[in-house]
Amino acid sequence: MKKIHKGQGFIWSGQECIYVASLAPGRVQIYLQQIQQYESVNLGELTPLSVNSKTKEIGDVFKVSDEAWGKALLRYDSVGKYKCGDCSIDELARELSVSVARAYALAATYDEEAGPQCMLPAARGRKHGVRMLPVQVETLIKEAIKEYKGPGVTFKSIWRAVRGQCQAAGLAVPSQVAVTSRIMEMDEAERARRRLGLKTANDTHQARPGKEKISAPLDKWEMDHCVVDCIIVDEVTRRALCRPWMTLIIDKHTRIIIGYYLSIHSPNSYSVAMAVMHAALPKDKWLRELGDRDIDYPYYGKPEVIGVDNAKEFKSRVFIRAAEKYDIKIKWRPIGKPWWGGTIERLNGTLNIGYINLLPGATLRSHLIRGDYDSEKESCMTFSEFKLWFARAVQQYNNEYHRIIKMTPHEKWVKYFTDNGVLSHPALISNPSEFSLDFMPEKERVIGRSGIEMNGFIYWAPELAPYVAPGVARNVKFNPNSIRQVWIQIPERGYLAVPFSDLSLSDMSLEEARLAKKDLKEHSPNAAETRAERSRAISKQADKNRELIKEAKISTKRARKAFENARSDRESRKSVPFVASEVDEVRESPPVDVDYTKPPEKFEIDL
Template sequence: MKGMHKGQLVLWQGRAYSYEASLSLERVHLLDKETHQYIDAPIGELLLLPKEKEARKPGGYSRGMEDVPDREWALAERKFQEIQSYFSSNREKSDFTALCEKLGVSTPRGYVLLGQYDESEGPSSLIRSKRGRKPGSSALSPEVDSIIEVAIKETWVGPGTRVTAVKSKVDEICRAANCNPPGYRAVNARVGKKNRSEMMGLQQGKKKANDVYQARPNHNEAKTILEKWQMDHCVIDCIIVDEKDRKPLCRPWATLIIDVYSRVVIGFYLSIHAPSSYSVAMAVTHATLPKNRWLEAVGDTDISYPYYGKGENISMDNAKEFKSRGFRIAAKKHQIKLRWRPYGKPWWGGTLSV
């Protein structure tokens, strides 16, 4: 940060203050001119503000050599050679007139080219500057741009946020900083240039922004049945009651396994106990074996459910029962690959997430 003097305007936490004194190498004494209250603030969080808006010089901007067309570069080389020859001559008035004729420029323009000529820089010194502002550059002062950034961070929070709220905050800070506020279109343009993912994160939360804008390569697809399974637990939306006094006891748990390719629930296990490695083993066993005897046992002989087999891959979250030693040994013995969801990436659940 540049050196500060007493009375220097600074921006801190969205408000303008006047610098009064340094308390230490890290903290300073500030005066709020609106409330006339003194506060202490960390110097690293301050932003210097001008006393008045700095005027911008009119004119163009220089371009890099990679942006200069070949035709324009060849013209600059010819001008450089002609002017170089002119400076190596006796430089009579007639020589200057002849030079302007060779270059095809007027007398005033000829003097401009002589002023631009630089022996050490070469033909690039005679490249004409592009008129107007550089594309993407700002017409506002850096201080006003910083004020708009602060206003966006403080105001663009929560659903329903509008540019008008940002504009009001910008006007408030600019009045306190004694500088001219930008127009609505300028503020709207700055908001439009911000990263859309970042803006949605401020407005609707990081999860919503990631769902819309975050790149998520590699689709969880299966090319055939039994290639990929997904397994998860859930609490059933019903209540088990006592068969005599009908008092509620608990809600049952279900461990489900779905085949990704066919979208068939190929196996499950119901229990009144919380999920455990036993629940996982029973669900996998139910998915692997034929369902005929099981249907007979529950009295549903009129139902046909010919879905069973050994899955090649089982995907699941990082619950401890899915990482038990017994489960991993059994899967390895039967050549079943276990795949756990990466941390912080809930969308990998995809097909089955209950």
């Protein structure tokens, strides 16, 4: 029976010590050699220290052959008898069929703590990590490996760099095999980071334990923007225009695409507002405007949490304050860790690769896959057509089997809201118009005597008269795709819709207004003197630009995109709750060319 013997080595609290004596059944005395001090400790606090360090150099027990392991067992048992005095060295040599000298060597390697492993032969060849090249050459190899990065780097290119430096320094050039072996000794994840970049390497090698637990619909949404892998054409000329953007929202529990927003303009706070509104509210009006009775979209509700990335529109004061108002928590991903939004990122790829890449004009995400396919030449869908197609694709996705939830997203949604065969629905938002406007972009403006000055225009409504206060700034909500009216927030009255002061001005987007201002500055810098004249000149120029586009005389994509964006938004606004007001009924017909800055003309009439 093995026993702890005096002088045996142990580890206690990270320090080496030796056993001195037993003080009690569970307590011993040890001696700390480093600080030359005795301690009384519990036996369970000690970890045995192997005396024979040679066992550390022997290969893995589980990788040796059965024959070698059986030989080690025989030798360990025989040497153990010799150590106990049950046989002599000559008897040991005869039993093992070795010389006496070899028997003594085997007895010297015997380690009771290591067990039969101590009798395994040491691995042949040099020890791992031994360097035979001069230190100067090793240094040059190390520096070359650090310097050369990127997907184009090869073993041979690094060896060539080492060869050049060694020749310049008058040193012997190492073989390519030697340089390659130094590279292969690096951690595989580190090699991938140097060659492919941090993101790609992390996708393969970084540990990502844990899983977020979501127990019900609306517990968490994930939202993100993604450019569509397909080129659309404009409505008038049918020429290639651009790749639109989609802002998607997915319910993480059911995998339902609960809402989205398609746009020609790049993502901004308006895209976020429209997507949240589309997801949170019932979609009856939107479905009627879409005009396809086969599309069913019964999903809506207010979420508990929205997971987003760190884009500026997701960190805007408006988005954060509106979410806080409705008790919605915003959860931003850690920077550099896109897998925290893996559900929405996977959805982006699924829609682009599995659906959109089948359309004419698809860009196919890679020139290697695209080959000679001319995406611009093959494009044929307008934005209106694409929006209808996309709505049908979303319905298809929501009703296809999902391998993660083991059913379709629609079935998962219905299953949760069905109790004993009785179907229920999520709670409705009490004030949908206010909810929608709260997420809209805003600016602070003062209500002056002439109204609200914003974006180079004056806005006025009779309801503003009691609130004229030149020193008080108020929040003014606006739609960048339609600036004919704004919404001003009055604490005691909520939002008031305020149109252009000059009702003859036609509707336009901010981008159309900027283009019109630019054209006026270039061609008629002195055409407008007063503020009212400037507003009318901008409105007229925007109308002229629209006519030119309709007649296909403007070829710049910026102008055509601005026109398409404004036209598309005018169609989609019909289903938005906050525009269902009298102010929104301002006529869409071409404005009458009347200059309201001049006195009215007098006409003769019969009395």
